[in-house]
Amino acid sequence: MILPKKAGEECNTMSKTKINPMEALLKRSGPPRIAKGQELEATIISLSKKGVMFDIGAKAYAVLGELETKEISTYLPYLKVGSKMKTRVIAPESKEGFPVVSMRKFFQKGKWDILKEKKEKEEEIEVLCGEYGKGGVFIDFMGIRGVIPKIQLAEAFINQPEKLEGQKIKVRILEVDEEKNRLVVSQKAAVLGISQKDLKEKFEKIKEGKKYKARILGVSEFGVFCEVEGVEGLIHISEISWEKVANAAEYVKVGDEIDVVVVEKNVADLKLNLSLKRLQKDPWETIEEKYPKDKEVSGKIVRKEKYGYFVRLEPGIEGLIHVSKLTGSETYEPGQEVKVFIERVNKKSRRMSLFLPQKEKPVTYR
Numbered sequence: 001m002i003l004p005k006k007a008g009e010e011c012n013t014m015s016k017t018k019i020n021p022m023e024a025l026l027k028r029s030g031p032p033r034i035a036k037g038q039e040l041e042a043t044i045i046s047l048s049k050k051g052v053m054f055d056i057g058a059k060a061y062a063v064l065g066e067l068e069t070k071e072i073s074t075y076l077p078y079l080k081v082g083s084k085m086k087t088r089v090i091a092p093e094s095k096e097g098f099p100v101v102s103m104r105k106f107f108q109k110g111k112w113d114i115l116k117e118k119k120e121k122e123e124e125i126e127v128l129c130g131e132y133g134k135g136g137v138f139i140d141f142m143g144i145r146g147v148i149p150k151i152q153l154a155e156a157f158i159n160q161p162e163k164l165e166g167q168k169i170k171v172r173i174l175e176v177d178e179e180k181n182r183l184v185v186s187q188k189a190a191v192l193g194i195s196q197k198d199l200k201e202k203f204e205k206i207k208e209g210k211k212y213k214a215r216i217l218g219v220s221e222f223g224v225f226c227e228v229e230g231v232e233g234l235i236h237i238s239e240i241s242w243e244k245v246a247n248a249a250e251y252v253k254v255g256d257e258i259d260v261v262v263v264e265k266n267v268a269d270l271k272l273n274l275s276l277k278r279l280q281k282d283p284w285e286t287i288e289e290k291y292p293k294d295k296e297v298s299g300k301i302v303r304k305e306k307y308g309y310f311v312r313l314e315p316g317i318e319g320l321i322h323v324s325k326l327t328g329s330e331t332y333e334p335g336q337e338v339k340v341f342i343e344r345v346n347k348k349s350r351r352m353s354l355f356l357p358q359k360e361k362p363v364t365y366r
């Protein structure tokens with residue numbers, strides 16, 4: 001039962017003592033009146049899963065609305081008796097005789113403040129895992145949607161991230177940005193007790209352009225996740241080989257330890273951009289000397305596009321037989337060997353034009 005605040009002793013009207021009229025008026029006026037929609041600073045005086053009671057300076061203590069009470073259990077670890085917060089009056093006086101208030105502003109804004117504080121203190125939070133997508137495992141924290149990147153999963157789940165769906169787990173916060181509605185967390189940091197301070201020290205020791213050993217943690221359609229001296233890195237699919245790569249899993253496997261070059265350090269998120277192909281010489285560096293105009297060479301058909309056939313002359317070097325150089329009767333298949341002539345090479349754009357041997361050059365030949 002919610003009781004009104006204890007009133008002061010009433011004046012004994014039978015008393016013979018004379019009372020100042022102004023003093024009597026002030027005593028009779030009591031606490032200020034409150035109105036629906038009014039915003040008030042409230043102090044929590046009672047807190048449990050069943051509800052919250054506030055002192056808002058009114059004649060009776062206020063309580064949290066019924067719908068929001070159902071949500072309160074999620075927030076209990078982050079609230080305490082004596083905390084002050086902004087509330088909005090839903091009903092100045094309910095049937096039971098006490099005011100009802102809303103904490104919606106705290107639910108919307110306060111949870112971001114909690115996340116920022118937890119990140120600064122490197123404290124763990126509990127999140128609910130959802131489905132696994134391209135970016136990683138989606139999570140929910142007090143209605144805020146975030147993600148655990150695949151590389152930030154604990155080793156037990158990195159190859160089977162879908163097993164986390166529906167589980168509540170402890171994580172540490174890597175990124176939190178209210179304006180961008182962005183939340184990135186790490187299960188691995190929570191499990192291994194990885195400190196951002198320690199991670200930053202490791203990150204600062206790594207040098208761009210230097211070769212390091214990298215352990216393969218995972219493979220995706222856009223590249224290879226690695227760990228270099230305790231720091232997260234990515235070999236983008238375009239940095240695996242000088243030739244076109246369709247499937248990164250054909251080049252590396254989880255658990256492998258390989259040599260990589262650090263191409264770039266992302267200071268904002270303490271991540272590394274790595275390269276495998278830059279350990280080898282770029283075949284386009286001497287392209288003009290090796291493949292001069294009109295030279296006859298052998299190659300293999302790689303694929304057919306609407307604008308012609310692509311021919312691989314060597315790993316990392318492909319040329320195009322444009323449709324304008326074809327008669328229309330050609331039916332080449334991938335893997336088929338062909339003889340071609342070099343028509344034009346553009347080292348800057350890394351493009352090469354080819355044409356097939358013929359008695360007379362096409363009208364379009366330049």
